Amino acid sequence: MSVEISHKIDTSRLDSIMAEYGYKKSNLIAILQKVQEVFRYLPEDSMTYIGTKMEGLSPATVYGVATFYAQFSLEPKGKYEIKVCDGTACHVRGSMPVLNAIKSRLNLVDGKMTSDDGLFSLETVSCLGACGLAPVVVINGKVYPQMTSDAIKIVLDTLLKEEA
C-alpha cells in the first residue's frame, strides 16, 4: 500500500527512526517519542507514514496511540516547553497562581497554549516527583523549584531578554 504524502515531510528520517527501533508494534511508543523529539510534535503525515510501514499497524491505530498518551502533541511545541506541575503537593502549595502568571505574561489562554512567536508552549503535568520543592516549574528539562507568581515572571523575562 502506498500513501500520498500531502505535506513535505522527511520520510527518510522516519525510515531511519523505524529502522533504529525495529518495525515491531511494541516499539511504536518509543518510535513516536523519537519522532516527537526530532520534529517537536507529531505531524499528521508522520503518523500516517509510520502506520503504513510498521507490522500489523494502520494509520488509525497509530493516531489512536498518539492521542491516548499525554506526552504526545499533535501541535508544534514552543522552543521553550514550560511544564507546570499540578500534582497534589504543588497544587496545595499554590501552582495555580504560578500557571496564571505564566498565562498572563505570555498572553496564553486555555485552548491556545503556544505563544504566537512559537517561542513558548505551556502545559500542566500531574506530578514530576519533586514534591519537596513544590510548586515546581520545568522549562526544557530544567527544574525551577519553589516558584511564585513573581519568581516565574523573572524567569520568563530573562528568557525573553535572551531571545530579543
Place this chain on the structure above:
Amino acid sequence: MEKTALNINIKEEQQKSLEEIKKQGLRVLVCCGTGCMANGSMKVIEKFEELGANVSTLTHNDKVTIVPTGCHGFCEQGVLVIIPETHTAYVKVKVEDVEEIYNSHIIGGKPVERLLYTDPKTGGKVQKSEDINFYAKQTRTALANCGHINAECIDEAISVRGYEALYNVLAENDPEKVIETIEKSGLRGRGGGGFPTGRKWRFTAANRGGKSYVVCNGDEGDPGAFMDRSVMEGDPHKLLEGIAIAAFAIGADEAYIYVRAEYPLAIARLKKAIKDAEERNFLGENIMGSGFNLTIHIKEGAGAFVCGEETALIASIEGERGMPRPKPPFPANKGLFGRPTLINNVETLANVPVIMLKGADWFASMGTETSKGTKTFALTGEVNNTGLIEVPMGTTLREIVFDIGGGIRNGKKFKAVQIGGPSGGCLTEEHLDIPMDYDNLIKAGAMVGSGGLVVMAEDTCIVEVARFFMNFTQHESCGKCVPCREGTKNMLKILEKIVAGKGEMSDLDMLEELAQTVKDGSLCGLGKTAPNPVLSTLKYFRDEYIAHIKDKKCPAGVCTAMKKIVILPELCKGCTKCSRNCPVGAIEGTVKQPHKILQDKCIKCEACLKGCPFKAIVLE
C-alpha cells in the same frame, strides 16, 4: 535441588570494592536527587572539584572524594552535603558555602556550625545527622542505600552487599525456597494493592516451563508520590537485583522496567546500571556461571496515569493504547505478549534482596499483624519537613506528621492528611493515633496506596481538594468503562458547581449515588477507587460541603467564588489608591470619601487589599 558452583566469589568482590572505596579517602556525599539537582548540586560538586577534591566513581588521591548520591529524602533542605566519617549533615548548601566546608571541615577538621540543621523545636544546631528528627525515627530498608552510595557506580553497590542475595540464590539453585522465603516474610505489594507478593510469585511460577516475563512497574503516577523515583535514581542496582531474583524464582529470562517519561534521571541511571551489571555478569547470559539468563529492558511511559494498572501497563508495553483488560485471565497466566507475567512495583522488588539476605523472620519482625516490614511515604504539603521517609508499618500518623515531619508549617493548625493519592482518602485528627497499615487504613476509608501523604492545614479547602482529585481522575480515565468515563465527569461537574457557590443539598446525594455506580461499574483500580477522595471527605468534612452549599461560604477562605472583599467605611480615608489598583474598575468613590467595591464586577484578585495603606479593605 543440586547446588550450583558459581564462577565468582561475591565475598571477594565485596572485599575488592571496599578496598577501592577505602582509597577514596574522606568521602563527602552530595545529594544528586531530582530535588537537590534543581537546587544546584552540580554546581556544588564543581566547586569542590575546583578546590581539589576528587569527583568520580572510583578515582582517588587518598584525600577527599566527592560522591554524587541519590536522594537522601530530605528534599526540603537541599542541597544536602553529608560527611559520613564525622556524621555531619550540612543542609541548604549553596555554591558559596563550599569553600568554607572545604577549608574549615575537610582541611581543618572543624565543622561549619552555621550550615548544620537547626531543630525547629529547640532552635539548636544538630551536630550528628542521625539525631535530626527527620531521620531519627525512620527505619530504612528499601531506601537503605539511597543517598549513601554513588548510584552510578556498581562497585559502591557491591560494597554494600549488592548482588550478594542474587549470588546466594543462584548458588542454592532452589526457586521454590525463594518463593517460600518471600511468602513467609509477609511482603505485600507496595504499589497500592497490597496483594501478598509471595502468592503472586507462586501463581506465576506455576506456569514455569515456557516463556515468561517479569515486569517492574515504575509508572509512579500518583501525584505526590516519589519513592519509586528515589529508588531508581538512588539505588538502581538493588532494583535490578530484586528483578533478577524474581525472574529466577518464576523461571523468566526477560524483564521489563516500565518507567514514567517524567523521570529522565531515573531512566538514565537504570540504563547505566544495566550496562554495568551486564559487564560484571550480574545480568545477561549465564549469570555468574549459573546457567541462568536474564535480559532487562527499559520501557519509557508516555504519560498516562492508568498505565499504573497492571493490565493497562502490559498493553502499553505492547505498543497499544494503555487500556486495562478484564481479569481473568490474570497476568500470572496470560500477561505480556500472552505469556505468564509477574508484575511487581519498584518498592516491592527493592525489598526482595534485603529479605533474602537478612531472612523472612527479620522482615516479619517489623510492622503489624497483617502488614509486615517497612513502608516509604512521600511526605509533602503543609508540613515543615517535606521529603521521603521509610518507617515500620504500623507507625502512627502523629509520629509521621509531628515528629518526622516537624509539625505544620507557619504554626498553622492540622486539618487532614490525604493519603494514597487520587485513589485514597482523608485521615483526620481522630486518626492521628491509629497504627498505619493496609487494613487499618481501609477501615478508615482510605488506603496506603503508593504512599503519598499530603498534609493539609486549616487553610486548605477540603472541597477544593476533592475537586482537584476528581479533575485528575476524570482527565486520566481511559474511557473504556462508561461509568468511569461519564461518572467521573458528572461528579466533577457537581464539585465545580459546589466550589463556585452554586451547589444544592441534593447534589450531595447525587455525588454519593454516582460514586457507588463508578465504583461498581469500572474494570480497573482507577475507576474502582476514583470516588474515594469524595466519599471520604464527605464522610469526615460534610459540614464543609454544607457550608459551601447553604451558607455560600468557604470555611478555609480558598474558593474565590465565595470570597467577598469589602471596604470598611470607618477606616477608609478615600485616598483612591485601591480604585487605581483595581484591574477591572470595580471600585468607585470620590476623593476623601469612603470607597465601595462593586461585587458583581470584582474578580477577587485582592490587589486592592494588598495595596491599602490603612488596612481598610478586608476579606469577609
